[in-house]
Amino acid sequence: MQKIGVFVCWCGSNIAATVDVEAVSQALAQEPGVVFSTNYQYMCSQTGQDLIRDKIKEYGLTGVVVCSCSPRMHENTFRKTCEKAGLNPYMVEIANIREQCSWIHKDKAEATEKAIILGRAAIAKVQLNAPLQAGTSPVKKRALVIGGGIAGIQTALDIADAGFQVDIVEKKPTIGGKMTQIDKTFPTLDCAACILTPKMVDCAQNENIHIYAYSEVEAVKGFVGNFKVTIRKKARFVDTTKCTGCGLCTEKCPQKKVPNEFNLGLDNRRAIYIPFAQAVPKVATIDPDYCNMLKNGKCGVCAKVCGANAIDYKQQDELIEEEYGAIVAATGFNPIDLSKFNEFGYSQSPDVVSSLEFERLMNAAGPTGGTLLRPSDGKHPHTIVFVQCVGSRCDGGEKGKPYCSKICCMYTAKHAMLCREKYPDTDVYVFYIDVRTPGKNFDEFYRRAVEEYGVHYIKGMVGKVVPENGKLKVQASDLLDNRQLHIDADMVVLAAAIEPDKSARPLATMLTASMDTNDFFTEAHPKLRPVESPTAGIFLSGACQGPKDIPETVAQAGAAASKVIGLLSKDHLLCNPCTAQPDEMMCNGCSSCEKVCPYGAITYIDKEFRGPNRTTLLRRVAQVNPAVCQGCGACTVACMSGAMDLKGFSNRQIMAEVDAICK
């Protein structure tokens, strides 16, 4: 019989307001094996932890039950406390009486009764707990960053600076991400390319960084410290070691009618292309969907003009296997598809553009060379209407997103300001629900747009945009003046909501990292662990975790890098000791457990056992490699002879909990 101590936490009033903590500690004191039971205001505080430690020593406790918040919150805290008092950390069980009791019930009697039952279940379990020792596994000192935008670049640079090897996997032909398409950045109006391209070059030149551009992650196996990743390097049909990036092929290619995705289809590129002048790596890529040579074997111009002899029409996708200790997801965002928003006429008129398209139209490296011209007739627009929150903050609608996209208020202020600065004769209207400018120098920036640049900010939504006689008839409401407005605009710019990149969902499945309902990656704790995924060894950087502007993305990228560095600087990691363990006497060597193990942790050996009359028997029995086993427990159920059990969650322990709950 264990000597168990029960510690009931009030959590201030979080638990104590709905659960009679005194009654709980008294009731649990009557349970078999309980030698001490008490309650305290904050069990996780230093005083609370000291209390647990003192009582372990005073009563010689062999098991501890803490009735408090979720074990996901403080299980480790209390395990460490007990370890310091000389008790094996796995002799602690948590009864979750906050998240799963006091917070969800209003009736005090009911909640108290439930808390007692949950406490009983934990006591029944701890009776059967056994001390466990965590093993260790080595750490592969190499990190993988998935996504080569500003988030991925910054993370990789910071990890590389600490002296660790980093690989960046980017699905596009060049790293740089969305920031390469941006003209100027708020609130300083400095040129995006001027601050980004040096970082891209740093990445390429850093000897600790290897860039897999035009590549995708195909499969991820393993666990923290020992991930095995398969990377598909897509065929560029250009030998990257030979290509000098001179760009001659991109001028001579006869296939001129390929929509240029870098300019969001506002102009065309060739079938062989370099996305933009500062691309890293600066090598050409053949688009197999448009290349005449690849499609029907008739052309070969690029191969003829290439002085470096780099064109290889027979190139195949390449699969690369690498091992990593940590993985950072930095898959970024995309603006949502606006074609669903018929009321704004996005599909009807080329002069209704998204903000990112407008960004390209303003960019000196864009399709118009930086002169703002209407896509329909190439004329200079005189009246421009900006519509905010297109698809953001749409509650319950299928078209939009429920959240605020965070960056639109600021970039719209930037666009409006730049328009007025470059072309003072234009009238600029901005329709908004709210203007949200929480950030350093953000509100000052917005006020400058209104006060100094004379941008017309109107609170209200645009109801309809109708293309008519080369103009866009904008119908809108002015909520503050309570009147309807009709504006004949030359251009309408829609601030599209941003959503996670489509590649994030399948990646999350590969990484077994969780996502929220909007497909943003979930963090391990919304406040205290914002850059870690709940899955050990997976970290989050940038807008894949939630809408973010550039400074926030860079800050989070640095934070993720420091977490990765912390992990990689360890030589060994402690393994989860709650692993499967077979009872060799009961094992009949049937292989059922081996088949269901997702990690291949189970092997078989022939072992000698003592038989009758001093004979020896050779029997085939299962062996579990504790460094590989992750403790899911699939094998324990598959085992037909009941030989396999899971440490920390044994059959007897779980059944003891069931019994305590059903009593």
Place this chain on the structure above:
Amino acid sequence: MQVNKEWTPTIVAFCCNWCSYAGADLSGTNRLQYPANVKIIRIPCSCRLNPMFILRAFQRGADGVILCGCHPGDCHYTTGNYYARRRMTLLFSMLEYLGIERERTRVEWVSAAEGAKFAATMNDFVKTVTALGENKRLEDLRCKE
């Protein structure tokens, strides 16, 4: 047994550590109410649920048992919930054969972000089991004091 108190069912919910237990925590964090007769047991993965545990719960007087795990494809251990799904399909048809109403058992996929779904599922399940009444068929009265 208290006779004068209105009967409420005893519900055992097995939740996988990575998705559903976190989902249950989230419904707590968001203060989404569900009846107090639901008691949660944390297991590492839905595939850890031995059918024996469900039989044990019914034997000891549970009126309903629910298993919550990660959505198919999202299992922390890659394939665990697929095994759980198959095992439960077999177990539930066996229970039905034994005369245990199909509605007393349920498998639900609840992700770590679906606190609202967890609470809604529990409310619905408690309602269903309450309508069915007490589980008498598998309960072993020798286990009761």
